[in-house]
Amino acid sequence: MEALERSIAAIIGAAPALDDLETEGAAAVEGRPGLSGLSCSTRLVVRGSAATDTLLRTAVASVLSVPILTWALPGNVRRERPRLAFYQKLAEAADPQAAFPAPAADVPVTTLPAPRFAFRPPGGHVEMLRFDSPFAAINPAVRDSYAGFSENHTAWAQRWCHDDGPRPTLCVIHGFGASPYWLNSAFFNLPWLYGHGYDILLYVLPFHGERQPKSVPFSGWGLFAHGLAHLNEAIFQAVYDFRVFVDNLMAQGVEQVAVTGLSLGGYVAALLAEVDDRLALSIPNAPVVSIGPLIRQWFPANLLVAAGAQLARVGRDEFDQALAVHSPLTYKPLIAPERRMIIGGLADRLAPPEQSRMLWEHWGRCRLHWFPGNHVLHFNRGVYLEEMLAFMRGVGFGA
Numbered sequence: 001m002e003a004l005e006r007s008i009a010a011i012i013g014a015a016p017a018l019d020d021l022e023t024e025g026a027a028a029v030e031g032r033p034g035l036s037g038l039s040c041s042t043r044l045v046v047r048g049s050a051a052t053d054t055l056l057r058t059a060v061a062s063v064l065s066v067p068i069l070t071w072a073l074p075g076n077v078r079r080e081r082p083r084l085a086f087y088q089k090l091a092e093a094a095d096p097q098a099a100f101p102a103p104a105a106d107v108p109v110t111t112l113p114a115p116r117f118a119f120r121p122p123g124g125h126v127e128m129l130r131f132d133s134p135f136a137a138i139n140p141a142v143r144d145s146y147a148g149f150s151e152n153h154t155a156w157a158q159r160w161c162h163d164d165g166p167r168p169t170l171c172v173i174h175g176f177g178a179s180p181y182w183l184n185s186a187f188f189n190l191p192w193l194y195g196h197g198y199d200i201l202l203y204v205l206p207f208h209g210e211r212q213p214k215s216v217p218f219s220g221w222g223l224f225a226h227g228l229a230h231l232n233e234a235i236f237q238a239v240y241d242f243r244v245f246v247d248n249l250m251a252q253g254v255e256q257v258a259v260t261g262l263s264l265g266g267y268v269a270a271l272l273a274e275v276d277d278r279l280a281l282s283i284p285n286a287p288v289v290s291i292g293p294l295i296r297q298w299f300p301a302n303l304l305v306a307a308g309a310q311l312a313r314v315g316r317d318e319f320d321q322a323l324a325v326h327s328p329l330t331y332k333p334l335i336a337p338e339r340r341m342i343i344g345g346l347a348d349r350l351a352p353p354e355q356s357r358m359l360w361e362h363w364g365r366c367r368l369h370w371f372p373g374n375h376v377l378h379f380n381r382g383v384y385l386e387e388m389l390a391f392m393r394g395v396g397f398g399a
Contacts, residue, residue, distance in 0.1 A: 083229040084322035086139045091325040099325055100239050100275045104134040109248040114158065119185055121194055124162040129201075129248070131155050135240045137233045146233050149207070149222060155241040156210045160190070160200040166254040168280070168398035169199040171242070173261030173268050175286075177220040179209035187262070187378075189385055196389060197398055201249070203242055205264065206234040228322060235326040238268045243276055256280045258397055260388075263288060263351055263375065270328035270359055277334040280397045283388060285343040286375055288351045289328050289359045292320035297352070329362050340366040341391050343384050350375035367391060 090099050114126035133155045137146040147153075158181045161167075170193060174184050181202050185191065190200050204211055207222035216222065223234055246257050258281045261269035266287025273282035288294055324330050333340060340363050344356030353370075360368050369387050373379035392398060 080227055080229060081318075083139060083141050083227075084318065086141065087229070087232050087322040087325040088318060090138070091321050091327075091330055094330050096275050096331045099138065100236065100271075101138075103240050103244045103247065105247075107131050107134060107244045107247070109244070118158065118181065119160065119191060121160050121162075121191070123164070124160060124194070124199075127159050127161065129157045129159055129245065131241075131244060131248075133237065133241050133244070135237045138236055139229060139233065142229045142233060145226070146230055149213075151213055152206050152211045152222070152237075154211065155244065156204040157245055158202040160194055162194075162197075162199060165199055166249070166252055167197060167199040168256035168258070169201055169249055169254050170392075171201040171203055171245070171257060171259045173203050173238075173242070173259065173265030174205065174208070175261075175263030175265050176223070177208070177218055178262070179204055179219045184262075188260070189381075192385070193389070199254070201245065203245065205268070206237045206241070228319075232323070232325060235268070235271075239271055239275055239326075242268070242272060246276065246278060250278070256397055258282070258392065260285060262286055266351075267291075267328065271326060271331075273333050273335050273340060274328060274331040275334070279335055279339075281339040281341070281392065281395055282335060283341045283343065283391070284328075284356075284359065286345050286348055286351050286378075287328075287342065287356060287359060289355050289362075290320075291323045291327065292316075294351070294355065297349075328359055333363055337364045337366050339395050341388065342366065342368045343388070344368065344370055345373050345375060345378065346370050347372065347374040 109129055109131045112128040112130065114128055118126045120126070131154070133153055137143040159169075172184055172188055172190065178184070178187075184202055190202075194200055205220075205223075208219045212219060212222050216225075223231060242259075249257055257279060259269045259272050259279055260283040261267070262285045266284035267289060269282050270284045270287055270289060272279060342356050342360050342363070344353055345351075346353060348356075356368070360366065369384050371378055371380050371384050373381075378384070
């Protein structure tokens with residue numbers, strides 16, 4: 001028992017203090033202003049939002065513990081170590097072409113009518129896009145098991161089009177468990193961006209929304225219910241299927257395609273800037289960028305993951321390296337620095353400010369906007385949306 005406890009402690013490590021911003025002056029860390037550099041009212045917002053986010057993080061981690069339990073059993077986790085070794089080698093190579101091969105050419109994409117209650121854009125229309133994904137797991141050891149999820153074989157997106165288009169298209173990637181189109185439309189104020197002349201594409205991540213069995217408890221369940229190797233392949237597929245939609249947009253005459261995304265969607269949006277040089281710009285919002293260290297802060301799911309890693313005899317470095325295969329910190333960006341922007345929350349405790357700051361450093365200290373809210377409550381969202389619009393126009397996206 002003592003050996004297990006020591007191993008768990010080594011894997012989960014010590015979580016950073018809740019108010020790590022407290023000790024930093026406004027200029028102490030250029031990428032993340034300290035509380036002392038903020039107004040009194042903003043400090044109160046940050047403190048209150050951070051406390052709320054910590055409770056939310058614990059609740060989300062508790063919910064995630066359920067699907068994690070479905071694979072964190074001795075018989076299952078012992079199969080993980082040889083599988084994870086494959087991803088460790090791939091991460092060490094840091095070759096985006098090996099980890100993220102270009103999708104098959106000319107994948108047929110079907111257009112379907114929009115649901116009855118979908119957004120009705122003035123001067124335009126909404127349509128549903130779908131295709132049978134040709135993606136096959138990169139790791140041969142999980143290729144058959146990963147292919148066994150039939151609903152996930154079909155990729156989905158909702159597209160808002162101007163009738164006089166095609167127009168420059170902003171692609172939006174939702175966060176974990178937050179796949180409803182209406183939710184992302186409201187959160188990102190997409191009708192407002194559509195009104196500024198952009199077409200919109202709302203992309204559904206693997207194992208979310210229509211891509212999951214109806215019997216699962218919540219959207220995103222399958223992302224964590226089948227082990228770390230399957231999680232890795234789901235991220236590979238997220239990039240692969242998105243690029244098929246980009247192929248389709250460009251084949252229809254769209255000349256400019258950009259991407260933004262929240263949380264896990266920000267993770268994929270950042271990755272895409274390092275895999276596909278056709279993107280006009282990338283704007284990760286409250287992004288996750290390093291999953292291994294983040295998991296160690298997510299109690300109680302971190303205990304289950306750590307116990308499973310101990311049973312599989314996977315050390316902390318092995319664990320982090322296996323997940324680094326799809327981290328945006330592993331690869332170099334392909335789009336120019338002036339076409340990258342990061343939005344981060346000072347009170348975020350699900351994807352803490354350190355995650356945004358690591359990406360900011362990796363991306364050559366590109367444009368960065370901090371808002372005073374947490375992962376869900378984006379206070380002053382209107383401010384960063386205005387800045388986001390100015391950024392897009394400033395680099396010639398839709399200008």
